[in-house]
Amino acid sequence: MTAIDIATATTPTAPVSIPRRRGLLRQLTDSKKALTGLTLLALFALLALLAPVLAPGDPSFINSTGSQAPSAAHWLGTTAKGQDVLALTLWGARSSLFVGFTVGLVATAVAIVVGLAAAYFGRVVDDALTLVTNIFLLLPGLPLLIILAAFLPPGTSTVIMVLVVTGWAGSARVLRAQAKSIRGKDFVAAAVVTGERPLRVMFREILPNMASVVMTTLLGCVIFGIGAQAGLEFLGLGDSSVVSWGTNLYWASNDGALMTGAWWAFVPSGLCIALVAFALALVNYAVDEITNPRLRNRRARRERRG
Amino acid sequence: MEPVLEVNGLRVEYRGDGRTVVGADGVSFSIGSGEIFGLAGESGCGKSTIANAVTRLLKPPADITAGSIRFQGRDVLALDARELRAFRWREIAMVFQSAMNSLNPVLTIGEQIVDIFTTHERMRKRAARERAGELLQLVGIDPGRLKAYPHQLSGGMRQRVVIAMAVALKPRLLIMDEPTTALDVVVQQEIMAQIRDLQRELGFSILFITHDMSLMIELSDRMGVMYGGRIVELADAKDLFAGPLHPYTEALMNAFPPLTGPRQELTGLFDAPRTADSCGFHVGCPEDRSDCSMNIPDLREITPGRWVARSKARSSEGASR
Amino acid sequence: MTEPLLSVRGLTKDFQVGTIFSRRRVRAVNDVSFDLPAGRITALVGESGSGKSTIARCLARLEQPSAGQVLLDGQDILRTERRRVSRAYRRKVQMVFQDPFGSLNPVHRIEHFLTRALVLHGHSATPEALRELIKTVGLTEDMLQSYPHELSGGQRQRVSIARALAVEPRLVLADEPTSMLDVSVRVGVLNLMRRLRDERNIAMLYITHDLGSARYLADTTMVMFAGELVEGGDALAVMDAPAHPYTRLLLSAVPDPERAGGHDPVERAKHREAILNPMSCPYGDDGTCSRTEPVRHIVGEDDGQPHWVRCHLRAPASDIARRVLKATDRLDDEAPDAPDATEKAETTAA
DSSP states (O other), X not given: OOOOOOOOSSOTTSOOOOOOHHHHHHHHHHOHHHHHHHHHHHHHHHHHHHHHHHSOSOTTOOOSOSSOOSOSSSTTOBOTTSOBHHHHHHHHHHHHHHHHHHHHHHHHHHHHHHHHHHXXXXXXXXXXXXXXXXXXXXXXXXXHHHHHXXXXXXXXXXXXXXXXXXXXXXXXXXXXXXXXXXXXXXXXXXXXXXXXXXXHIIIIIIGGGGHHXXXXXXXXXXXXXXXXXXXXXXXXXXXXXXXXXXXXXXXXXXXXXXXXXXXXXXXXXXXXXXXXHHHHHHHHHHHHHHHTHHHHHHHHHHHHTO | OOOSEEEEEEEEEEEETTEEEEEEEEEEEEEOTTOEEEEEOOTTSSHHHHHHHHTTOOOTTEEEEEEEEEETTEEGGGOOHHHHHHHBTTTEEEEOTTGGGGSOTTSOHHHHHHHHHXXXXXXXXXXXXXXXXHHHHHTTOOGGGGGOOGGGSOHHHHHHHXXXXXXXXXXXXXXXXXXXXXXXXXXXXXXXXXXXXXXHHHOOEEEEEESOHHHHHHHOSEEEEXXXXXXXXXXXXXXXXXXXXXXXXXXXXHTSOOSSSOOOOOOOOOOOOOOSXXXXXXXXOOSOOTTTSSOOOOOEEEETTEEEOOOHHHHHTOOOO | OOOOSEEEEEEEEEEEESOSTTOEEEEEEEEEEEEEOTXXXXXXXXXXXXXXXXXXXXXXXXXXXXXXXXXXXXXXXXXXTSSSOOHHHHHHEEEEOSOTTTSSOTTSOHHHHHHHHHHHTTOOOOHHHHHHHHHHTTOOGGGGGSOGXXXXXXXXXXXXXXXXXXXXXXXEEEXXXXXXXXXXXXXXXXXXHHHHHHHHOOEEEEEESOHHHHHHHOSEEEEEETTEEEEEEEHHHHHHSOOSHHHHHHHHHSOOTTSTTOOOHHHHHHHHHHHHSOOOOSSSOTTTOOSSSOOEEEEEEEXXXXXXXXOTTOOOSSHHHHHHHHTOOOOTTSOOSOTHHHHTTOOOOO
């Protein structure tokens, strides 16, 4: 006769709840992928913040002979014009990361508002917002980017605005779908019957249940922001007076670094973009892993216990 | 006569996250030929676990760690993959919970039934189609519906199709796990009548699992009541209904407000989740619980054919009512 | 006789089902009228697809009826509060849902649900108030800090009841509150509901498909079939002396081990025929019976409560009836399953 060690919690037919925020964070730090990604991002953020300390002065200052290979004086060499590549890369991080994250946040915010409103109000509002979303989805992204950037005055805010305009629709679609499925659940109806107002229902009842999707959307938008910004600037449509990874690449190409074989002029910036995107993708993947496949296994295990 | 199924001391454990949970413990029962045996209990009590164990459908992290399962004398746990394939569906068939929802939506039901024959008996398509038609007639469906897709049939019809598929190869034992839970009462009655007719005609045994005691008592010859992974009472259905000996059985039966007679206040069970310290079943236990809070005793035969999981002291006092 | 708390007159609800290419209208509720007296429990019994949940959702203002009146304190709230549901209505009418696992938001603690309910209706969410509420439904104070997934099904349902109670409603709509709970736990919740009616004089509309529990809990029972009400009266009377063939069919289908000999298929076939192709009505005469109008015949009275049955001659108007009764397969031009699940997302704004 043995004591029965019976699991706590509900009967096996209960759906496993979405891990709460505390649990999600803890699981994130457990995951190696997430840790690697987050560490990398933190490193870049730190370097960006400390750029004025690590490379004081104006990075676009010409202070040396052009196209010098990496040496003790210039760790990453100099550009064709004679600027210190290391300084340019470090300072470039500031603009690139700033624009990237801003685009990510704003695009996600717009997507959340549109998605939630479409899901909550349904019918006419949903039809209208879906139409708008679809229009923005259908419009070819790159040409739109180019046209907008060409016609608007150059500057960081233009870049941000242009990227947000072209980047929000895809996320809005995903968020609307998720919000709609949550909208149909009893607990939302219960909140409505209790007397909650629409805004509260949307942001305090539906949105918290979408935490993981919002997170992955955000990360995706940031990756988009950084990549698209670099792309725009490489094409010369950004503000070329600003120091960013994209403009570094632009100038490197403009000054013929590829032809002269001066790899140190474009590799650092390119590598940084790739690394940040990689780090974000790692975190994204980790969040997905936490909320999906593991849940699937856990749920399957519980169901069989019945 | 040799019992069709004999389960002895079966123990199923779920291992995971550094922790082991016992899904079923020390479960023993036998089913005779042509007998309908019911296994009653609420969700989480282990009845589905037992059903899956008997057909060796348990997947990791679930594992059978003790006990034996003998089907017509053969050791089920010792079958290899090839024997298992021959064993399943031909000797034992299973109707799962919500099976009606697990029909393949992109195949007609005719194709799905024919599949069974062509796979297991290597029948030719035409012969298989004929058999499929006969099978549908057996469960009261017009053979013309062979061409229908699952979504074109109502819930009750789909359940009949699933049952037809289960008896297609004339198994000796049919396991049904909550076959009518998702159906309305009127349809449920039809399906139960159908099952009874089929059983009378084909003569198979049934292991019938449900939480609906009234339904089970109506249908079964013998039944067992499960709680916390163990069988707490085992007896003839009529005897059990006339006088349950275990407090849990009594509580379970009292949980169904009667359709006739004066209105009387019933007491339910204390609805706490079952934890490692308590079985969640407090209120109904009339006697002192000092040896029952976690450890459900082994079954003891009170009178021939009647088994109750009560400690020696109490069972010697006789029935509690 | 005192004025009923809530009166429903001619309630009708249609749903649009299907794709753009084959849109169809399904009538889930057809011309339903009934009264809910204050402080009494009324059971609405029916099978799935009968439209009973739709009625609850209409009364909870989660769905907009296609036609009809809902009179609360004499005022037709469907007209006075056409678009926006007033907080006053929410205070008077509350709802408990069927799924204990889905009706509590998994990201909030129990405390949150009760606090919001209190605060939204002008009560202060003091620790005493919360304690009072949680104790009333038979739970302990420490559960306030728990998350829904840490509680059992029965406990969650009690929390839902507490949430409904917090606003001090006069009517609670309980949509199959125990059907997803473990069998042994159901009675406890039913007892709680009965106690609340006795102690707080709250009226309840108890929706269920389980006849036994309706008989146990309710004062009045109404039987619903294919979107229409077919019988109503004192709960015991309706069960013990069912007047409509559908009620008789339902009762005969419930598994009852006490019933010797089991069910008689001939009897059941007779009931089915009487419902789908009625030949005669034993309660009225040629003058009062009607095939087209939903005439109600009074067949008895218990404690001032009339036991009425709808004229047998009127066959149900909906296709669902035929399908349910014959357990027949669905032909391509017949009605699909109950639309409740598909249309839930389309609801009126708060």
